[in-house]
Amino acid sequence: MKSEKLGLNTICTHIGEVKDEQFKGAVSPLFMSSSYAYEDVEVKRYPRYFNTPNQEALCRKIARLEKCEAGLIFGSGMAAVSTTMLAFLHKGDHVVLPQTLYGGTYNFVVEEFHKFGIEYSFAEGFSEADFSEKIQKNTKVLFVETPSNPLMRITDLEMISKLAKQHGLITMIDNTFASPVNQTPADFGIDIMMHSATKYMGGHSDILAGAVAASEEHIKIIWNLAKNLGGSLSDYTVWLLERSMKTMVLRVRAQNKNAKKMAKWLDGHPLVEKVYYPGLKTHPDHGLAKKQMSGYTGMLSFEISEYLNVDEFLKGLKMIKPSMSLAGVESTILSPAQTSHALLSAEERKRQNISDGLLRFSVGIEETEDIIADLEGAFEKVSRKNIV
Structure with a gap:
């Protein structure tokens, strides 16, 4: 199914399936192996490299929903957020974030960034001026959440995208509260979308997972760090998440x-x-x-x-x-x-x-x-x- 006109329910139900070639089952088979052959194979698979059959399939579903080229899945939403931010922020870099940040992300920034020599500023409001005045010469990333937690404030994604392009910055969004059903930030020029997949993607309060969607170029940068940090997701949880996402819409x-x-x-x-x-x-x-x-x-x-x-x-x-x-x-x-x-x-x-x-x-x-x-x-x- 390569048609770009597929509806959301169809994407959730069919994109990213693992085909059961042996028994022709109606749902994706689960490959639980943590060890794969490396000789005479097209792909050398290893769970920590995010490339088992179930992992790869689910990433295709998430990327398609977010209208992106590629995706990655993680062991938690914070694994997705922390890995993605550290993949693009290095010693001497600066990031602008909203003051109304999710508590886990806020704590990660204020407790860990100084250890890496990364600087940060919090925008006190949601207007272009609020974000623009915090941009510095060493700023590399604009990070937003919309709707915000818990007051449900909305950030203008088109404004953020244009502002970032003016300064040559990468844009990131925590899209958890909206989900791809309600909001696709790529439509407004946002570069990287992140989710606590525990929430609307999982939807049943029984799994822990994170997700990132972006261009192939950006995902490769994230993957290069992710494989070293080891925040991958077990294939059983991957299978549960793929199953849950069929009813997400x-x-x-x-x-x-x-x-x-x-x-x-x-x-x-x-x-x-x-x-x-x-x-x-x-x-x-x-x-x-x-x-x-x-x-x-x-x-x-x-x-x-x-x-x-x-x-x-x-x-x-x-x-x-x-x-x-x-x-x-x-x-x-x-x-x-x-x-x-x-x-x-x-x-x-x-x-x-x-x-x-x-x-x-x-x-x-x-x-x-x-x-x-x-x-x-x-x-x-x-x-x-x-x-x-």
Whole structure:
């Protein structure tokens, strides 16, 4: 299947299959071997070299979804991010990143970069001026996340691409929150796309994986470092991820639809102070999201009334799981102040508008009536205890 006009569901279902030549099975066979022949073969395969049959096939699927030439899969999203950044940043180089960075990436930058002699600056906002003023003579990379975690701010990808080209920089994006279903940054000129494949690609909260998609030239540079760092993925997990991705479009679109309904419902709730969802017209980046995204994601955040106790609200939920990760078929929720942003001081959190009453909500595929009933039950329970 080489047609460029294949739909997303078809790509997810069929691109990147391993053909079962022996038994003609309907799904990809799993090759568990960690040792392959090296004589009289076209490819000398070795799992740490990212070139087993299942690894290569899945990389084709990911690359096709991101409209890129090539891809690589890793043992985690952070393995993908760290390997990719270190492949292009060396001693004396500089990178510009958003202030609202995923906690794992933020910690990697501030705790490890100084050991490599790599400099960095955080853009305080999302405008061209915010990024432009941080670019230095030794800047090599512009790194962005959009939508942001947890306030769902949108970065203008076309602007970032043009700005980078003006300065001869490489652009990288963590595309996890959007997924290729909702956003393909390559359409706007972004060079390298990264994912925590644990999230929407895996989608069932049961595997750990990372992914990168880019040009063949850029992937070769990443691979040259990746084979030395050893962040490859086991073939069993590769097989599970390929299986899970067959339903990614169906899952993500259902989550998009549910999240938009939930955002509207929460926005009208008397015990909710504010809702952060780019699909709402009241969101500051709604117009931009509408322009560069085909769906608004299944992620949103909301602030509950200052009179309510966050911990008691979470304990009042029966179906929605207070949980650290996101993007599974089941709805999950967490307090950023207690998890992803817990290492920041209260002042730093305030500067990023991360209040103690903020909750990040990963909307699943359940019936929205059931999600609403669960939230309403928690609101009623906690309001009786906290409002007199």
